[in-house]
Amino acid sequence: MSPARLQLQNLCKSFGPTKVLADINLSVQPGEFVSVLGPSGAGKSTILHLLTGASSPDAGQMLFDGQPLSRASHRFAFMPQGDALMPWRRIIDNTTLGLEVQGFSREAARAMVAPLFAEFGLAGFENHYPAQLSGGMRQRAALLRTVVQERPMLLLDEPFGALDALTRAQMQRWLATMWTRHRWTVLLITHDVREAVLLSDRIYVLSARPARVAHEFQVPLDHPRQGIGSPALADIEAEILQTLLNPED
Amino acid sequence: MSNSSAAPRLLARFFRHAGPAVASVSALILGWEAYVQLSGISPTALPAPSRIIVQGFEQREALARHSLATLQATTFGFASSLTAAFLFSILIDFFRPLRRALFPVFIITQTLPLVAIAPLIVLWFGFGLTPKIVLVALVTFFPMLVALAQGYEATDRDISALLDSMGASRWRIFVMARLPSALPYFFAGLRISITYAVVGAIFAEYAGAARGLGIYILNAKNNFRPDLVLAAVFVSATLTLLLFGATVLLQRAAMPWTRLTETRP
CATH class of the missing domain: 3.40.50.300 (P-loop containing nucleotide triphosphate hydrolases)
Incomplete structure (x- = not known):
């Protein structure tokens, strides 16, 4: 086994x-x-x-x-209590955070997460700031940020x-x-x-x-x-x- | 909102916000003018606002020249103080023991009476721009340093833990999380310090200078011209308000997300 x-x-x-x-x-x-x-x-x-x-x-x-x-x-890809979204980053740049830390350029990281926005119910909200989203959407963005790290x-x-x-x-x-x-x-x-x-x-x-x-x-x-x-x-x-x-x- | 109604609405908004302030300042000036006219007090003791405006306008070229010198001292001094505060704030954030070593020294610099220290600084650095820069930096450095250090500490622990779990280095966490978290504190410090900066520059000039509002005020006072003293005071107040307004605009441009709320699709 x-x-x-x-x-x-x-x-x-x-x-x-x-x-x-x-x-x-x-x-x-x-x-x-x-x-x-x-x-x-x-x-x-x-x-x-x-x-x-x-x-x-x-x-x-x-x-x-x-x-x-x-x-x-x-x-591990870690999702903390609360969404821990950065208020100063747009949603798409929040979701690319882990990829940027891994060394991907911002453009490359954006290209990797962009196709997933529809599945996570966030299509059209890429350029919004976290303050503009409801609690549920913020959590979905946080989960997206977690899974795209591909840990x-x-x-x-x-x-x-x-x-x-x-x-x-x-x-x-x-x-x-x-x-x-x-x-x-x-x-x-x-x-x-x-x-x-x-x-x-x-x-x-x-x-x-x-x-x-x-x-x-x-x-x-x-x-x-x-x-x-x-x-x-x-x-x-x-x-x-x-x-x-x-x-x- | 159509374009034709935009201008009147903006004007209406301005008066709704600024109206009370305009009314109180106008009342003060009118009361002052009335008192001077009715009491017949000598203009060398208390000049009327109308006299200040007329005399100030006649002196406009001198006032502009001296204001420019003050503005120069203020911006150079404030820029060096900002740079130093930023560098020290990073050092202190990364090497905590340094904070305990340096803060007492910085706090002592804040307890020095300007009246005593300004002439000494002129004595050491001469009548040029340098002593003004040093004095402006002296009064603004510590407030900015404290603002930045506090701002770093305000970072959301969840965000730091998240970046740490992603494998971000300490420097990376500083740049990605601690620095942006400090922005509101930085701008709060900036708004306070910029008003200190103008006062600091004028004080340094008062202690000895070739040009600047401080030396202009000193000369006007020695020539028994309180109207020109007050005209210079009015100019320096305007200068301070303009710089203050600039920091507010800068904050709005640098932090667009603070004025947003949830939008319902």
């Missing part, structure tokens, strides 16, 4: 006297959509910081395609957390459709159970701090899941909520 795209083994991390991650074990296969679900302050974002190299683990291993992950490897894996950190409930639901269904078409390898960090169930193949539920993996759930349903009120989705959602609300079980 080929190695997992990403494998985290026995990861531990403390900040001073505070133990944040106790023992994290998880893996993501190529083409798989995996979510990490946990209560607020459980250390979800700490896992992302370890992956992006913003901090390093106290113990444990991070393997990418079987190789130890290094600070300089840049295997082997996407890291999404609560991407729809700042949106209103209706827009969030729309964006989740839109992402479900987009993912079914592209089959990116994704690690999604979220505290929204419905979001995780709608999008993921597998879900890791973290315990309260210090975090370890409390449960692992399979979601053996076909993509894209548009099921509003689908009993299969509701069952899994209820089961996960039960785990989160009664951690001692």
Whole structure:
């Protein structure tokens, strides 16, 4: 069997006297959509910081395609909480950001992203500034900026957390459709159970701090899941909520 | 909006915004004029606005010549101060310990009374342009440095983290994120400093100069001509307002995105 795209083994991390991650074990296969679900302050974002190299683990291993992950490897395209669009750049120049950092000229990068604007529902808004766009469109622009980097894996950190409930639901269904078409390898960090169930193949539920993996759930349903009120989705959602609300079980 | 109605509407907008200011300034001048005419106070003590305008107009060539010198000192001094503040702000942003070492020194320069320091600077640098440039730079450097340093710190953490995850170098993050983030702070500092700059230049000239509004004011005062003193003051105020207006226009041109809101397709 080929190695997992990403494998985290026995990861531990403390900040001073505070133990944040106790023992994290998880893996993501190529083409798989995996979510990490946990209560607020459980250390979800700490896992992302370890992956992006913003901090390093106290113990444990991070393997990418079987190789130890290094600070300089840049295997991930990262989408932070909030859209992190630069207000002074037009939308098209925001989406080319990662390509420009990779060394492409602005013109070459623009030519690469321009054909994708229609698919992301942003056609006609290339030369707008972020302030002129709605929250949903800004998130789509942020996701476009993430995927055009063509990294082997996407890291999404609560991407729809700042949106209103209706827009969030729309964006989740839109992402479900987009993912079914592209089959990116994704690690999604979220505290929204419905979001995780709608999008993921597998879900890791973290315990309260210090975090370890409390449960692992399979979601053996076909993509894209548009099921509003689908009993299969509701069952899994209820089961996960039960785990989160009664951690001692 | 059709073209024929554009001009009157612009004019109407101008009066709606500027109307209160025009009214209060006019009231002040009219009250002043009335007081001087009715009280019969000597023009060498308090000249009437009408006298200031007439005498100032007669002296227009001298005033223009001296204003030009002041403008020159202001722009050269301010340009050198901006350059220095920009370079130091970058140094401080990249080498944090430098901030703790340099800021106390810069703060001390801000506590020096201009009255004491201006004659000394003239003593050291002579009566030419140099002492004016030095004094203007001295009063404007620190406000600009603080504005820039604060602006860099205002960078959105998410944007920095994003660029870092993309593999951008520190210099790249500085140019792509920290520098543009500092623009609003930079322009706020610019608006304040440009008014200090004119005052700084006039002060340096007052301490000793061949040309400039400062030396013009000193001579007018020594000749018991308060009308010409006030005419020069009026010119320097106008000069400051024009420079201030220029920075506002510059900001609008440099930051078009700040005046935008969401458009509904």
